[in-house]
Amino acid sequence: MAIIKIENLSKIYSSQIEEVQALKNINLTINKGDFIVVNGPSGSGKSTLLNLLAGIDEASSGEIEINKTSLNSLSDRERTELRRDKIGLVFQYFELVPVLTVWENVEYPLLLQKVSKSERKKRVDKILKELALDKMNNRLPGQLSGGQKQRVAIARALVTEPEVVLADEPTGNLDSETGKTIIELMLNLNNEYDVAFVIVTHDLFINRYAQKLIEIKDGTLSVKEVS
Numbered sequence: 001m002a003i004i005k006i007e008n009l010s011k012i013y014s015s016q017i018e019e020v021q022a023l024k025n026i027n028l029t030i031n032k033g034d035f036i037v038v039n040g041p042s043g044s045g046k047s048t049l050l051n052l053l054a055g056i057d058e059a060s061s062g063e064i065e066i067n068k069t070s071l072n073s074l075s076d077r078e079r080t081e082l083r084r085d086k087i088g089l090v091f092q093y094f095e096l097v098p099v100l101t102v103w104e105n106v107e108y109p110l111l112l113q114k115v116s117k118s119e120r121k122k123r124v125d126k127i128l129k130e131l132a133l134d135k136m137n138n139r140l141p142g143q144l145s146g147g148q149k150q151r152v153a154i155a156r157a158l159v160t161e162p163e164v165v166l167a168d169e170p171t172g173n174l175d176s177e178t179g180k181t182i183i184e185l186m187l188n189l190n191n192e193y194d195v196a197f198v199i200v201t202h203d204l205f206i207n208r209y210a211q212k213l214i215e216i217k218d219g220t221l222s223v224k225e226v227s
Ligand SMILES: Nc1ncnc2c1ncn2[C@@H]1O[C@H](COP(=O)(O)OP(=O)(O)OP(=O)(O)O)[C@@H](O)[C@H]1O
Pocket: 013, 014, 020, 021, 022, 040, 041, 042, 043, 044, 045, 046, 047, 048, 049
């Protein structure tokens, strides 16, 4: 079942000096439970693609459908809510809120969704236990290792029960052993919850975990192999 459908998506960055076509007519379907790895050289358009999916930036032309709803057909507010409900985000530099505890960081997206207090407690406790972080509930992000921070970020991305998690260089700031643990954790969560993962990375070791391996080059996308 398709969760996200990208059709003829293009992005042009224009300034007074030049125009850069960062994405050229991209087509891609992300299905329920997919584990997709995206490679590509620096400047090829990987972050642009994630930013368009995450709503951090807007496409120049083309369509993104989430659960059969075209983002172009929605108001700004509806678009934000749809993304907030269906997409979880994980970043290279973790992006945790430094003054909130581990527990509060994971609770935060549920506050935005206006989930009740009792339901918040249930869901945050469950995901922190699942990710073996329940002994660290009251720590601040500054008191965690890189791998622990990334586990908190993954818990925060999953607590809203999204259909897809987009991860931008999730191992980029971790040593190789911790990076491997994080990817294997994502794979387990993918199997357990059937949530799709799209991992944009330079770390070639991640490719062996891919169900679908995608390469972006000069703004065009190709599927390298499907297992
Ligand atoms: N805000 C912007 N204004 C102008 N050009 C931009 C902007 N953001 C990105 N670009 C250009 O768009 C192209 C794609 O950039 P993008 O950041 O998507 O690449 P990337 O594959 O994520 O690279 P990296 O692996 O280095 O992060 C590049 O040529 C880049 O210089």
